[in-house]
Amino acid sequence: MDRYDPTRKDRFSFGLWTVGNPGRDPFGGPVRDTLAPTYIVKKLSECGAWGVNLHDNDLVPFDATAKQRDKLVREFKKALADHGMVVPMATTNLFSHPVFKDGAFSANDPKVRAFALQKSMAAIDLGAELGAKTYVFWGGREGSEADACRDPRAAIARTRDALDYLCAYAEDQGYGMRFALEAKPNEPRGDIYFPTTGHMLHFISTLQHEYMVGVNPEVAHETMAGLSMTHSVAQAMEAGKLFHIDLNGQKIGRYDQDLRFGSEDTKQAFLLVRLLEGTAGGQKYTGPLHFDAHAYRTEDEAGVWEFAKGCMRTYKILAARAASFDADPAVRALIAEQRDAKLEPLLAGYDRKKSAALRKLDLQPDRIAARGLGYERLDQLLIEHLLGVHGG
Numbered sequence: 001m002d003r004y005d006p007t008r009k010d011r012f013s014f015g016l017w018t019v020g021n022p023g024r025d026p027f028g029g030p031v032r033d034t035l036a037p038t039y040i041v042k043k044l045s046e047c048g049a050w051g052v053n054l055h056d057n058d059l060v061p062f063d064a065t066a067k068q069r070d071k072l073v074r075e076f077k078k079a080l081a082d083h084g085m086v087v088p089m090a091t092t093n094l095f096s097h098p099v100f101k102d103g104a105f106s107a108n109d110p111k112v113r114a115f116a117l118q119k120s121m122a123a124i125d126l127g128a129e130l131g132a133k134t135y136v137f138w139g140g141r142e143g144s145e146a147d148a149c150r151d152p153r154a155a156i157a158r159t160r161d162a163l164d165y166l167c168a169y170a171e172d173q174g175y176g177m178r179f180a181l182e183a184k185p186n187e188p189r190g191d192i193y194f195p196t197t198g199h200m201l202h203f204i205s206t207l208q209h210e211y212m213v214g215v216n217p218e219v220a221h222e223t224m225a226g227l228s229m230t231h232s233v234a235q236a237m238e239a240g241k242l243f244h245i246d247l248n249g250q251k252i253g254r255y256d257q258d259l260r261f262g263s264e265d266t267k268q269a270f271l272l273v274r275l276l277e278g279t280a281g282g283q284k285y286t287g288p289l290h291f292d293a294h295a296y297r298t299e300d301e302a303g304v305w306e307f308a309k310g311c312m313r314t315y316k317i318l319a320a321r322a323a324s325f326d327a328d329p330a331v332r333a334l335i336a337e338q339r340d341a342k343l344e345p346l347l348a349g350y351d352r353k354k355s356a357a358l359r360k361l362d363l364q365p366d367r368i369a370a371r372g373l374g375y376e377r378l379d380q381l382l383i384e385h386l387l388g389v390h391g392g
Contacts, residue, residue: 003316003320004313004316004317004320005048005309005312005313005316006047006048006049006309006312006313006316007048008048008050008084009050010048010050010289010312010315010316011050011051011088011286011287011288011289012048012049012050012051012289012290012291012311012312012315013049013050013051013052013053013088013089013288013289013290013291014044014049014051014052014053014290014291014308014311015052015053015054015055015058015290015292016037016040016052016053016054016055016058016059017054017055017058018258018291018292018293018294019035019040019043019044019295019304019305019307019308020034020035020037020040020058021294021295022034023294023295023297023299025297028297031297031298032299032300032301032304033301035301037054037058037059037072037076037079038075038076038078038079040052041076041079041080041083041085042079042082042083043305044085044308045083045084045085046305047305047308047309047312048309048312049085049308049312050085050086050088050288051085051086051087051088051089051288051290052080052085052086052087053087053088053089053090053091053132053290054087054090054091054130055090055091055092055093055123056090056091056092056093056119056122056123056126057093057096058093059072059073059076059126060072060073060126062096062097073126073129073130076130077129077130080130086131087127087130087131087132088132088133088134088288088290089127089132089134089135089136089180089244089288089290090123090124090126090127090130090132090134090135090136091123091127091135091136091137091138092119092120092123092124092137094116094119094120094139094140094141095138095140095141095188099112099115100112100116100141101141102141102149103139103141103142103143103155104116104139104141104142105117105139105142105158105159105161105162105163106139106142106143106150106154106155106156106158106159106193107158108149108150113158113162116162117162117165117166120162120166121166121169124166124169124170124173124175124177125173127177128170128173128175128177132177133176133177133178134177134178134179134180134216134243134244134287134288135170135177135178135179135180136179136180136181136182136216136244137163137179137180137181137182138182138184138216139159139182139184139192139193139194140184140188140189140192141188141189142155142159142189142192142193142194143186143189143190143191143192143193144189144190144191145189145190145191147191152193155193156193156203159193159194159203160203160206160207163179163181163207163209163213164207164208164209166179167179167207167208167209167212167213168208168209170212171209171212177212178212178213178214178243179212179213179214179243180213180214180215180216180243180244181194181200181203181204181213181214181215181216182200182215182216182217182218182221182246183195183196183197183199183200183215183217183218183221183222184218184221184224184256185221185224185225186224187224187255187256195225196222196225196227196232197215197217197222197232197233197235197236198232198235200215201215201235201236201239201241204241213241214236214240214241214242214243214244215236215241215242215243215244216243216244216245216246217229217232217233217236217242217245217246218245218246218248218292219246219247219248219249219250219261219269219272220246220248220249220250220256220257220258220259220292221246221256223250223251223252223265223268224250224252224253224254224255224256226252226253228268229268229272230268230271230272230275233245233272233275233276234275237275237282237283237285242285242287243287244287244288244290245276245285245287245288245289245290246290246291246292247261247272247289247290247291247292247293247311247315248260248261248291248292248293248311249261249262249263249264249265249269249293250264250265251264252265258292258293258294259293259294260293260295260307260310260311260314261291261293261310261311261314261315262311262314262315262318263310263314266318266386267382267383267386269314269318270318270321270322270382270386273315273318273319273322274318274322274325274326276289277319277322277323279319279322279323279325279326279327280326280335281326289315291308291311291312293307293311294307295307295308318386320391321385321386321388321391323391324385324390324391325381325382325385325386325390325391327391328381328385328390328391330377330381331378331381331382331385334374334375334377334378334381335378343361346358346361
């Protein structure tokens, strides 16, 4: 074992649907056998993971009886206890069944919306029974191809009603859960409502239980929209709303690939880990680090566990590189905060006296503009640390 091998204290988790993915895609069927949830718990524990997450139907089939449900949950809880694993997050599958073909919370048919609430309450109960304190909502079918089917404002209002309802339900049950909303721009719908983390953050501000709702940004989803995952996560952290995070890899402009974390845009992965770990001096993220990714379709089961180990090792390697980068004196000099004891008091809070003084200053913008900032050198140092030329 080396220092990059994962341990429980790293807070790494995977979903049953991630390592359990049989390699099916729209153009071909499964290439691997289906793995039992209890077996997945055992293998993830052996790989060094800390937690396992699930949709309701990852563990309990859609048509299971109450007796079957209780047996499956009992066996799963025993596997968790036997292997020292936890369930930090749970979610609901509101996209696979044909009933959700026009959405769940936003569907035009009120019976569909009612069923979505029924299913979500039962799944929240399941998550609470398994110890989950974060509950994620991804609106996979909350969107449209034929936009004329509904006023998008109606979809927003219906989604708000559903989340207000479910927040109140979880609070009434005393579950102590926080909800995290996950954005995605498209796929499986042509357009999905609330396509980015920024959209979700604004939407949260309109909820009755705003305090208990945050976001669950995903690398692939923000990248699909052509956006910086690091910036999205930073905005969520600054707002105190980063409740959970999905880590994976993605090529820009592609379908949702869910590749091994750090396997594509390694520089952006480095910057994201640097932000999460707080190595530049900002507040560190201390929540679960969840890998919402799948092994290549080329792999057998052994390859799946190599994939899982690779996600976790890459995160730890990038964390070490980030710490080395931010400890480098050359880097620290380039990014040192500029201070001006006379100017800064004029910038903090408006009043007439400050405004008058600020307007009189000769700030010499041409002189400021002529000064190079050294960002080429800074970026080269980043690359060299990332490639292992500097640091450990």
